Amino acid sequence: MSYYSAVMTSAIVNIIAILSMYTLMGLTGIFSMGQAAFMCVGAYATGMLAIHSHLPMAVIVVLSILAGMVCALLVGFPVVKLRRDYIAMITMGFGEAIVALLNNMSNITGGANGINNIPRKMTLWLGVIILALILVITMNFKRSKYGRYCIAVKNDELSAAAMGINVARVKLTAFVFASGITALAGSLLAYTTTYVEPTAFGFTKSIDWISFVFVGGVNSLTGTLLSGMIFCTLPEILRFADMYRIIAQCAIVLLVVNFLPNGLFGEHEFTDAIAAIRKAAKNRKRGNL
Amino acid sequence: MNILEVKELSIRFGGVKAVQDVSLSVKTDSITSIIGPNGAGKTTFFNLISGVYAPTSGQILFDGQDITGLKQHQISLLGISRTFQNIRLFNQLSILENVQSAMDARATYNLLDSIMTTPKKRRIDRENREKSLEYLRLVGLEKNGQDKPGSLPYGMQRKVELARALASEPKLLLLDEPAAGLNPTEVEEFIRLIHKIKETFHISILLIEHRLQVVHTLSDMIYVLNFGQLLAHGTSREIIENRDVVAAYMGEDD
Ligand SMILES: Nc1ncnc2c1ncn2[C@@H]1O[C@H](COP(=O)(O)OP(=O)(O)O)[C@@H](O)[C@H]1O
Numbered sequence: 001m002s003y004y005s006a007v008m009t010s011a012i013v014n015i016i017a018i019l020s021m022y023t024l025m026g027l028t029g030i031f032s033m034g035q036a037a038f039m040c041v042g043a044y045a046t047g048m049l050a051i052h053s054h055l056p057m058a059v060i061v062v063l064s065i066l067a068g069m070v071c072a073l074l075v076g077f078p079v080v081k082l083r084r085d086y087i088a089m090i091t092m093g094f095g096e097a098i099v100a101l102l103n104n105m106s107n108i109t110g111g112a113n114g115i116n117n118i119p120r121k122m123t124l125w126l127g128v129i130i131l132a133l134i135l136v137i138t139m140n141f142k143r144s145k146y147g148r149y150c151i152a153v154k155n156d157e158l159s160a161a162a163m164g165i166n167v168a169r170v171k172l173t174a175f176v177f178a179s180g181i182t183a184l185a186g187s188l189l190a191y192t193t194t195y196v197e198p199t200a201f202g203f204t205k206s207i208d209w210i211s212f213v214f215v216g217g218v219n220s221l222t223g224t225l226l227s228g229m230i231f232c233t234l235p236e237i238l239r240f241a242d243m244y245r246i247i248a249q250c251a252i253v254l255l256v257v258n259f260l261p262n263g264l265f266g267e268h269e270f271t272d273a274i275a276a277i278r279k280a281a282k283n284r285k286r287g288n289l
Numbered sequence: 290m291n292i293l294e295v296k297e298l299s300i301r302f303g304g305v306k307a308v309q310d311v312s313l314s315v316k317t318d319s320i321t322s323i324i325g326p327n328g329a330g331k332t333t334f335f336n337l338i339s340g341v342y343a344p345t346s347g348q349i350l351f352d353g354q355d356i357t358g359l360k361q362h363q364i365s366l367l368g369i370s371r372t373f374q375n376i377r378l379f380n381q382l383s384i385l386e387n388v389q390s391a392m393d394a395r396a397t398y399n400l401l402d403s404i405m406t407t408p409k410k411r412r413i414d415r416e417n418r419e420k421s422l423e424y425l426r427l428v429g430l431e432k433n434g435q436d437k438p439g440s441l442p443y444g445m446q447r448k449v450e451l452a453r454a455l456a457s458e459p460k461l462l463l464l465d466e467p468a469a470g471l472n473p474t475e476v477e478e479f480i481r482l483i484h485k486i487k488e489t490f491h492i493s494i495l496l497i498e499h500r501l502q503v504v505h506t507l508s509d510m511i512y513v514l515n516f517g518q519l520l521a522h523g524t525s526r527e528i529i530e531n532r533d534v535v536a537a538y539m540g541e542d543d
């Protein structure tokens with residue numbers, strides 16, 4: 001794998017993780033400050049299965065997603081009934097606990113050394129295909145009754161419940177759905193970097209993701225995607241020194257949040273542009289007749 | 290037959306007895322109104338029936354079933370729908386989606402149907418969109434379906450809420466001051482709309498209003514609430530002639 005495609009592949013993996021934050025923050029208004037822990041779960045599940053079993057990659061990826069979703073179900077069940085600000089705190093606590101647990105179960109997870117020598121089975125094209133798939137799935141989720149449930153719950157829980165929407169269940173569904181995608185990103189990460197170690201998945205990573213989503217626009221999947229692309233590739237391509245990278249990142253976040261409180265994209269989606277072009281084309285045709 | 294039967298309902302918030310031993314019944318296919326000055330406990334009474342609060346004591350029977358202490362969404366799914374005094378629409382959903390949200394809660398497709406956009410999902414969503422548009426047409430807002438609720442003036446947002454409440458196909462509709470802020474012509478139009486809704490959907494309506502003039506032509510039965518307690522109930526003629534009620538309204542002349 002060339003340097004360039006290795007950078008792109010790992011960027012794509014991180015973009016997938018960031019997209020999972022869109023369902024949580026953008027659609028449902030849940031701030032999970034421990035979301036990176038589900039990436040950790042996915043990565044470890046893949047690492048262990050890839051080393052200790054002879055299962056094919058596809059099966060291992062699916063099992064890793066399921067592992068992330070089961071963890072999300074266990075964490076989410078008590079959490080979704082809490083107030084939103086508590087949800088942020090408690091998910092952070094759970095996230096740190098999961099990472100610490102994996103760090104300490106050294107006989108099966110390798111402890112602080114992590115797991116090494118995972119076969120490198122990720123390719124750039126596989127990444128592109130999975131990213132496209134996740135975009136389609138997330139868009140379909142948004143455009144179904146679940147997307148409308150989530151937005152209704154985010155806008156007004158009392159009113160949503162009065163319409164017959166089970167608010168706690170909607171939050172749990174969004175949390176488990178999103179965490180499945182986060183765990184998928186973790187699984188792909190293990191296949192990309194060939195090793196996993198627990199320290200990479202602390203709450204600072206989750207907070208990074210939250211700020212990226214804010215820059216793109218909490219209410220826009222397109223914005224989240226583009227923001228993910230910028231933040232996951234720019235530093236690698238420009239080869240910033242680490243310190244400057246953090247300063248640049250903070251500067252961008254502060255500028256955008258100050259001057260564009262709804263992020264770069266607001267509520268707009270890429271598909272809006274297509275719809276607008278179609279409409280314009282239709283009008284022009286009518287004008288010609 | 291009574292669609293709703295409330296027995297000695299009470300709730301206390303700390304020291305405030307917001308609703309105290311209120312008993313009330315709503316006849317099937319009738320319009321019943323609750324009137325009373327501001328702070329009388331009318332909205333709190335609705336919040337109790339619709340499950341926002343669990344009562345401190347008392348019982349609520351809906352369609353013969355005890356619904357006391359059930360959750361909000363459970364009560365909604367059983368067939369009680371409501372509007373809010375301070376309009377509570379979903380401001381990031383379009384007006385059409387707001388109405389559709391009530392039907393979504395009853396839609397039968399699952400998560401897998403959603404992420405794969407199966408024909409079943411597409412069919413149900415399409416049907417619900419068309420039905421939602423019908424409800425919007427009923428309140429005269431079919432042209433505004435794609436806009437956000439915030440783009441409408443207050444009075445029209447109330448109509449969206451009404452359409453949304455109807456979209457859940459309730460047996461009992463709770464309307465909290467639906468005519469607030471309307472001018473006299475609009476009030477007349479509103480009264481016609483309520484009659485039309487009752488005739489079209491054969492539903493029972495329980496309506497809060499703090500002006501007696503608005504409800505007396507509309508209501509089969511009127512309950513008067515004051516300081517959380519039931520002051521009187523009867524037909525609108527009986528209520529107008531009731532001295533206690535007149536006394537409670539002294540100084541309240543809007
Ligand atoms: N959640 C609550 N907590 C404390 N007090 C409340 C709450 N809800 C209502 N009340 C009190 O109950 C009383 C009745 O209020 P409300 O039902 O809104 O009156 P109305 O709708 O008749 O104007 C008021 O004194 C109000 O302050």
Ligand SMILES: [Mg+2]
Pocket residue numbers: 331332333374
């Ligand atoms: Mg009120």
